[in-house]
Amino acid sequence: AVVSTQSTGETEQLPALKAAIMASDEESIAEVLATNESPLPGPFTLAPQADLIKHCFSAPSVPEILSRLDADGSEFALKLIKTLRRMSPRSLVVTHKLLSEGSSLGYEECFAREFVAAGEIYRSGEFTEGVRALLVDKDNAPAWNPATVEEVTQEMLDKYFVPQGREWAPL
Secondary structure (H helix, E strand, C coil), rough: CCCCHHHHHHHHHHHHHHHHCCCHCCCHHHHHHHHHHHHCCCCCCCHHHHHHHHHHHHHHHHHHHHHHHHHCCHHHHHHHHHHHHHCCCHHHHHHHHHHHHHCCCCCHHHHHHHHHHHHHHHHHHHHHHHHHHHHHHHCCCCCCCCHHHCCHHHHHHHHHHCCCCCCCCCC
16 A cells, blocks of 8 residues: 655645646546655655564554564564554544455445544444543553454454444535
């Protein structure tokens, strides 16, 4: 997966780019981006780790991503594990599923699924717990439930992908 493929240059260009993207269909977005592309401001700093990132993050599950990073054992991989283990396990698994399945869906379906998942993340208390740990108590010790990605069950995941009342609709 590619996280970013274009740089648009100056911030002043963003309103025009946004308007052009909104006026285009899925097939013409690549052309719109190409015509508004600017050179990146510097070298891509993750280039040396690109193969590792591709190998690890192409795993079919979050536990497998962590396993591949652990097997690599490099300083970079170990820092990634440490960072990922601090995050909400449920949110990591939900995000992985959204990204994995979203690559074959259209924009409207992706937005609809993300809308449902975001609402459920809020309802589950994971968002509130993260805010509490980082901003309110500032103890940086969230009590995630479940505590690890290995404990996230399919039953927990199901409600993140089924509309729970209000559904997303394009403007």
